[in-house]
Amino acid sequence: MHKFVHLFKLGWAYKITKAVTLSYPPYQYTIEPTNQCNLGCDFCPQSDPEHEKLRPVGMLTSDNLQLFLERAKEAGSSNRNLNFTLDGEPFLNKEFISFIEMANRAGFFPRFATNGTMLDRDKIDRLIAAGPFLASIDFSSDLEIFEAIRGKPGHFAKLHENLLYLIEKSHTEPGVHLDIHDITSYAGYDPDRSLDRMRVLFPVNIPSRIKFDYRKFHSFCGHLKAKSDKSSYRLCPYPWIQMAIAHNGDCVACCRDTAGRSVLGNVFDDPIMTVWNNDKYRQFRQNLLDQRPNLNGACKDCDLPYADDPVRWKLKYMLHSLLGR
Numbered sequence: 001m002h003k004f005v006h007l008f009k010l011g012w013a014y015k016i017t018k019a020v021t022l023s024y025p026p027y028q029y030t031i032e033p034t035n036q037c038n039l040g041c042d043f044c045p046q047s048d049p050e051h052e053k054l055r056p057v058g059m060l061t062s063d064n065l066q067l068f069l070e071r072a073k074e075a076g077s078s079n080r081n082l083n084f085t086l087d088g089e090p091f092l093n094k095e096f097i098s099f100i101e102m103a104n105r106a107g108f109f110p111r112f113a114t115n116g117t118m119l120d121r122d123k124i125d126r127l128i129a130a131g132p133f134l135a136s137i138d139f140s141s142d143l144e145i146f147e148a149i150r151g152k153p154g155h156f157a158k159l160h161e162n163l164l165y166l167i168e169k170s171h172t173e174p175g176v177h178l179d180i181h182d183i184t185s186y187a188g189y190d191p192d193r194s195l196d197r198m199r200v201l202f203p204v205n206i207p208s209r210i211k212f213d214y215r216k217f218h219s220f221c222g223h224l225k226a227k228s229d230k231s232s233y234r235l236c237p238y239p240w241i242q243m244a245i246a247h248n249g250d251c252v253a254c255c256r257d258t259a260g261r262s263v264l265g266n267v268f269d270d271p272i273m274t275v276w277n278n279d280k281y282r283q284f285r286q287n288l289l290d291q292r293p294n295l296n297g298a299c300k301d302c303d304l305p306y307a308d309d310p311v312r313w314k315l316k317y318m319l320h321s322l323l324g325r
C-alpha cells in the first residue's frame with residue numbers, strides 16, 4: 001500500500017467514520033528488544049519497585065523478530081520506520097545489533113531509544129556496520145541533575161564520550177542519525193535555556209542528521225502525575241496508528257504502556273491483521289470513542305486524552321509527526 005493511501009485510510013477511520021474495525025494495517029510498529037534495564041530513572045516506570053512484578057523480564061529472540069518482520073510485510077506495511085522501543089534498555093539484549101542488521105535487510109529503517117551507557121567504541125563501530133539507524137538518546141546540560149535523575153554516578157562523562165564518538169563517526173557514516181534530548185527540564189529548569197547550554201557541549205559543524213531537542217515528558221500511563229483538565233477529552237489516535245509489541249509478542253496499548261496494562265493479542269501466535277481487528281482491539285478503540293478511557297487498563301491514568309496542548313491535536317501536526325515516524 002502506498003504511504004499516502006495508508007495515511008488517508010487511517011485519517012478517514014480515525015477522524016470521519018470513527019471505525020473500530022480497520023481496513024488497513026498498523027502504520028507504525030514498535031517492538032521491544034527487552035524489558036530489562038540497567039537504570040531506574042525517576043521519570044520512567046522502571047524506577048517503580050513494583051514494575052518488575054507486572055511483567056517478568058525477558059528478551060526478544062532473532063527467530064521471533066524474523067517471524068514479526070515476515071508478518072509485518074505480509075500485513076502490507078507502507079512505513080519503512082521500525083521502532084525497537086517500549087520498555088527496557090535494548091543493548092541488554094545481546095542480539096540487539098543483529099536485530100538492526102535484520103531490520104535493514106528486511107527493508108526497514110530501524111529506530112530505537114537507548115540510555116547509551118552500555119555503548120563503547122567497539123559496539124558503536126559494530127552498530128554502524130549493521131546499517132543505517134536513528135538512535136534517540138537522553139542527555140543533559142548539567143552533570144549533577146543528570147546523575148540525580150538517572151541515579152548512577154559516572155554516566156554523564158561516559159555518555160558524553162559515546163555521543164562525541166557517534167557524532168565524529170557521523171561525518172563519514174551517512175547511516176548515523178541521532179536525536180539527542182535534554183532531560184534537565186524534568187528537574188524544573190527552563191527547557192530552552194538548558195538546551196542551549198547542552199548544545200555547547202558538542203561540536204558546531206555537524207551533519208543535519210544529528211538533532212538536539214529537549215524531552216517532553218508524559219505520564220507513562222500514570223507513573224507520573226500530570227496536570228489534566230478532565231472536561232476536555234480528546235480521542236487518542238494511537239489505536240488507529242500504532243501496534244506496540246512486547247518482547248514475547250504481546251500487543252499492548254501503545255508505546256506508553258510499558259507495564260503491559262492492556263494486552264490485546266499476540267503477534268507471534270496470530271497474523272497482524274487478525275490481532276489488529278480482534279475483539280479486544282475493537283473494544284479498546286470503542287471505549288476511547290465512548291469517552292470511557294477508564295475501561296482500558298492502560299488509558300485510565302494516561303494524560304494524553306486530556307493533554308492541554310492545542311497544537312498536538314491539529315491535523316497538520318499529526319500529519320507532520322506521522323510522516324516523520
Ligand code: SF4
Pocket residue numbers: 221236237238239253254255256257293296298299302303304305
Ligand atoms: S490513551 Fe494513553 S495509554 Fe491509551 S492508547 Fe492513548 S496514549 Fe496509550
